[in-house]
Amino acid sequence: MRTVLSVNNLCKQYPKFSLKNVSFNVERGTIMGFIGRNGAGKTTTLKSLVNLVHPSSGNISFFGLPLNGNEKKIKQCIGYATGGISYYHRKKIKDIINITKDFYPNWDDNMYRHYLDLFSLDEDKKLMELSEGMKVKFNLTMALSHKAEFLILDEPTSGLDPVSREELLEIFLELASKGVSILFSTHITSDLDKCADSITYIKNGEIIVSDKISSFIDRYRLVAVKEDNYAADNKMFLGVCRSKSGFTALVHSENICKFNNVQVTVPDLETIMVHLEKENL
Amino acid sequence: MTKLLKKEFILTGSILSYLFILFSLMAFIPSYPILVGAFFVCLGILYTFQFAREYNDVLYTALLPINKCDTVKARYLFVICIQMVSLVLTAIVVAIRMTLLKDAVPYAENLLMNANMAYLGYFFVVLAMFNIIFLAGFFKTAFYYGKWFIIFCIVTFVVVSIGETLHHLPNLGSLNALSGDVSLQLIVLAFGAVLYIAGTAISLKLSIKRFENIDL
Numbered sequence: 001m002r003t004v005l006s007v008n009n010l011c012k013q014y015p016k017f018s019l020k021n022v023s024f025n026v027e028r029g030t031i032m033g034f035i036g037r038n039g040a041g042k043t044t045t046l047k048s049l050v051n052l053v054h055p056s057s058g059n060i061s062f063f064g065l066p067l068n069g070n071e072k073k074i075k076q077c078i079g080y081a082t083g084g085i086s087y088y089h090r091k092k093i094k095d096i097i098n099i100t101k102d103f104y105p106n107w108d109d110n111m112y113r114h115y116l117d118l119f120s121l122d123e124d125k126k127l128m129e130l131s132e133g134m135k136v137k138f139n140l141t142m143a144l145s146h147k148a149e150f151l152i153l154d155e156p157t158s159g160l161d162p163v164s165r166e167e168l169l170e171i172f173l174e175l176a177s178k179g180v181s182i183l184f185s186t187h188i189t190s191d192l193d194k195c196a197d198s199i200t201y202i203k204n205g206e207i208i209v210s211d212k213i214s215s216f217i218d219r220y221r222l223v224a225v226k227e228d229n230y231a232a233d234n235k236m237f238l239g240v241c242r243s244k245s246g247f248t249a250l251v252h253s254e255n256i257c258k259f260n261n262v263q264v265t266v267p268d269l270e271t272i273m274v275h276l277e278k279e280n281l
Numbered sequence: 282m283t284k285l286l287k288k289e290f291i292l293t294g295s296i297l298s299y300l301f302i303l304f305s306l307m308a309f310i311p312s313y314p315i316l317v318g319a320f321f322v323c324l325g326i327l328y329t330f331q332f333a334r335e336y337n338d339v340l341y342t343a344l345l346p347i348n349k350c351d352t353v354k355a356r357y358l359f360v361i362c363i364q365m366v367s368l369v370l371t372a373i374v375v376a377i378r379m380t381l382l383k384d385a386v387p388y389a390e391n392l393l394m395n396a397n398m399a400y401l402g403y404f405f406v407v408l409a410m411f412n413i414i415f416l417a418g419f420f421k422t423a424f425y426y427g428k429w430f431i432i433f434c435i436v437t438f439v440v441v442s443i444g445e446t447l448h449h450l451p452n453l454g455s456l457n458a459l460s461g462d463v464s465l466q467l468i469v470l471a472f473g474a475v476l477y478i479a480g481t482a483i484s485l486k487l488s489i490k491r492f493e494n495i496d497l
Binding site for chain 2 (some may be wrong): 054076
């Protein structure tokens with residue numbers, strides 16, 4: 001598979017937070033979920049990808065081209081959208097598009113009309129008249145009309161109702177099947193269960209895992225622990241949460257043979273994330 | 282750059298920035314500190330910065346397939362265009378007052394600054410101060426501008442005061458003349474023009490450097 005995005009040892013220092021050697025790759029036609037709790041460094045990483053944030057060190061390449069020195073060329077081929085922020089909210093869609101399309105030699109008006117219809121967007125509406133979900137669709141329309149091959153989406157599904165989220169995820173899958181790559185951050189991990197091919201998990205500015213979603217889940221198992229056994233097995237627990245009947249603990253799959261007479265289940269993404277973030281009680 | 286300038290005028294520019302150009306016509310008002318017209322032109326430009334901030338314009342522009350420094354260049358070009366139109370309008374008023382209306386009673390008895398070559402020079406100075414103080418200050422964060430506009434207001438007050446005082450000093454009376462020896466006026470005009478060009482160029486260079494380093 002062709003690598004469309006390669007991030008190597010990305011670092012960014014802030015007074016109270018730092019990104020530490022963030023590295024991951026995104027392949028062509030795949031969807032990568034970028035997860036982590038609030039303040040973990042997701043938005044900083046995504047903004048670094050479009051040069052809105054300046055990394056202290058590290059390398060970012062799109063389509064084999066380093067971002068430094070090729071920003072203009074790379075931005076022709078990518079789309080960036082973030083939930084909750086809109087531009088020129090008192091302007092009509094058609095006015096924004098009329099200006100924006102001039103910047104993209106690849107702009108395809110037929111494609112633009114196609115997505116307007118698909119997303120039921122009225123170009124005579126002002127952006128402020130659109131719901132959050134429709135704003136995301138508008139941003140996608142802009143990106144797809146200039147034939148972006150790579151979409152960077154910062155929490156595109158936050159604030160959407162379940163039906164709109166489902167619609168959007170179906171669109172992502174459709175786009176991926178056409179060769180578009182998508183990197184999107186979200187707190188709603190159930191969205192990723194439905195559509196992501198790979199997961200990159202960031203915690204306190206460090207990448208914990210970047211792997212295929214099946215391999216990511218295979219790394220972990222969830223065991224139900226009674227209070228009596230909690231202390232004895234503590235060292236193997238990656239994270240523990242209280243449950244009605246005691247505790248649930250996340251363990252590495254290779255350690256599962258060391259547990260006898262316990263209920264073992266395959267965790268979903270949310271369970272893994274919650275346990276890893278909580279660590280031990 | 283043409284596309285970016287089009288974007289500045291159509292998407293970003295506030296209608297007030299365009300309307301406030303008409304304050305250049307204040308130069309027609311007799312017995313009035315007409316140099317505040319230049320201040321009002323700059324005040325009009327401030328509204329575009331307010332609009333732009335409300336519209337997340339900097340973020341939108343920075344995401345376009347352009348070099349990041351072009352975001353700054355486009356905004357400077359927009360400001361320079363507004364200022365040049367106001368200067369041309371002012372120059373027309375100056376030409377009318379120095380020729381057709383030079384003997385008009387309200388202007389002949391004017392104790393305050395007359396619209397002449399020196400006035401154009403002072404006009405340049407006020408615009409230069411806006412570009413040096415406000416624009417370069419704004420691009421330190423691409424967000425905050427209040428402090429820089431207040432500093433600009435204070436400096437403008439000083440410039441207006443100096444302009445209104447100089448022609449009352451001995452041997453500097455010709456600064457306010459509508460005819461006769463205009464050599465002193467030409468010196469002020471040349472000084473203003475050079476300050477405007479050099480100040481704007483330095484301010485642009487500084488703003489680009491600052492903007493490149495900020496995280497949006």
